[in-house]
Amino acid sequence: MRSHARRCSEVAVRTDLQLAALIGGSPAIAAIRSEIDKIADADASVLITGPSGSGKDVVARLLHQKSRRAVRPFVALNCAAVPAELLESELFGHELGAFTGAVKARAGRFEAAHGGTLFLDEVGDMPAAMQAKLLRTLETRVIERVGGMLPITVDVRVVAATSVDLNAAIAAGRFRADLLYRLDVIHIAMPPLGERPDDVACLVQHFLSAAAHPARFTAAALEALAQQPWPGNVRELRNFVERACVHHSGEIIGREALAQLLRGAASPALPQPTRPNTIEPPRGAEAASLLSQNGVDLKQLLADLEQAYIREALALSGGTIARSARLLGLQRTTLIEKMRRMHIAVAE
Template sequence: MNSQARQIHETDSSKVIHGIGSPLISILKNAERIAGSEATVLLTGETGTGKEVFARHIHAHSRRAGGPFVPVNCGAIPENLLESELFGHVKGAFTGADRARKGRIELARGGTLFLDEVGEMPLSLQVKLLRVLQERVFDPVGSNESIAADFRLIAATNRDLLAEVEAGRFRRDLYYRLFVCPIELPSLCERPMDVVPLFRHFWAKLGEKRPVEQGVLARLESYAWPGNVRELENLCQRLSVCAPGEAVRVEDLPAPYSEVEPSSVVTLFAGEAECADGRTMEHEAEALRELTPPVDARCLHVFDDAVDEEENTDVDPLLVGVEEFPSDLPAFLRDLEYRFIDAALAKHGGNKNAAAKALGLRRTTLVEKLKRRAQHAARSEGTGDSAAAPSA
């Protein structure tokens, strides 16, 4: 392993961490451009992808960075309490309101209000939130006096809000108020190059200094991570408590992580990779650049003359007529797999769910394969100039 540490992007307390070639790089650049404005931001993505981390990152890069960052989880607060939590209340507004209380909107004055799981907000409150966004004023519960609102709104959801609108569970006018600067965060299985940097970050955060076997990291990179970054952090905590030795080994991994087929290319901190047979990433990239030509152009050429079945009784019927065997079978099979994937996606208009079903794959598996191909291609481009340069 190269002694140079792999670069980890950690700009501020929001701790946005990614690896080399991660799709988060372009997303971060876009988020930082948006941060300079006062525009409303809508973060979407699966649960556990780090939407609050991104919200904090945008706040930290905004003109309101010196003000408060006030988070509200709309799905965790009971509906009968959420209105008071957001807008505050005056003394005597309801039973038990023995004193006035400021709401989160007022507490966010001069800063950022982060509404997490905004898709869970009841319709009755959606109307009131819409008024705040339109008129920039709000009324505490039990009060007849409006108070000026001064905050930048960042909302987040793991739901398809447009589908919620069509189902009548979310107001269309509020949807368009929120859908000003949308940012979609990819799931962890779509960015396997981030797994090792995130693992190292969480491992160090726990105060751990024990080494981790490369076989462990290889399995973690191959795992689908349905729980995303949150699941990875929980696994780090579990290994820290339960792994007994002076190093974390493959046998310390619980199921289902231990059952994963390890990645053949393990991402390292230097941005390089070691393959199962000891080759480096440069060898792997060269092999990818020299993928076997199209299947029917080389390996499935059928002879013009009919094959005499009596003289070829020992030949597998699937190989009858094969003129030449591939010199690199793994690369050939990988190319063949991608051709089927591309064909399925083309047939189903790019719909990953339908393509995965047609291929007998889980959607997360299909997405992982596509991202791994993109990762290999990016690595190939990174070494392609020197590799492809003609000799003098």
């Protein structure tokens, strides 16, 4: 097997234009880099598919940065992170007084991206009504602000990404087939990290190079990391390396320390919740140990516990919102709204 240093040096990405880093030496990543070079200057829409955390946003930025549009804006919008009632305004803008709270006119993402690239992340979660309006815009390259009458022509390359199986969504009536045809002119499929273990060492070195107080992994530890499944993909690996640097700043991490990190031994365990049908009111000494004479702010206590569980679910899932929502028994959109309210970064 070639050395990690040699493999990583072979896949170095140009930095003179501050290109996004698509790190990896696997055949799959090499093929994607080659495809980006071929299609970068085309104006055709691009659909990037792949599991959450696999690097779809990196591909979108690299497409823009290698294109003739690189001197113009790259504008991104996570369609799943914007409430349905605000999505139209986010995309197309609004005029003064168009709705309650519209105290001034505002350009939307299409106008902001004029001459450049508009990246629509998680487009598979877009509401049906907005799918029809997006389709019309892709066909005409003309928008109208909410509450406005003036057509505005936009010159935008649309790059969309989704972790949803859009063909299955079409069969279920959740996504428009005609919109898929408009978006999927050029298709790039991002493989999960578990299918390209040779890229793990390069990614680890890349994340370590960006750390303020990096740790170091032995060759054996890097080999062990390459054998992990990484269901949260590159995002999970990045979070893992960050956690390793926090707990082992300036240290060398071998197999034993790695095993502890992978088990989550360095993270404090949260108390397990009691199932609702087994909760009983505390009695006697038990009551005294739970509630003092000064009382308790139950609302704040529950809010802190909810936030702790959300943060723990995000840590366990490598920051993957869909998987975190499943761990918590929540809808994905419900979790996103709770994270926004708690000021927890939405990194989907």
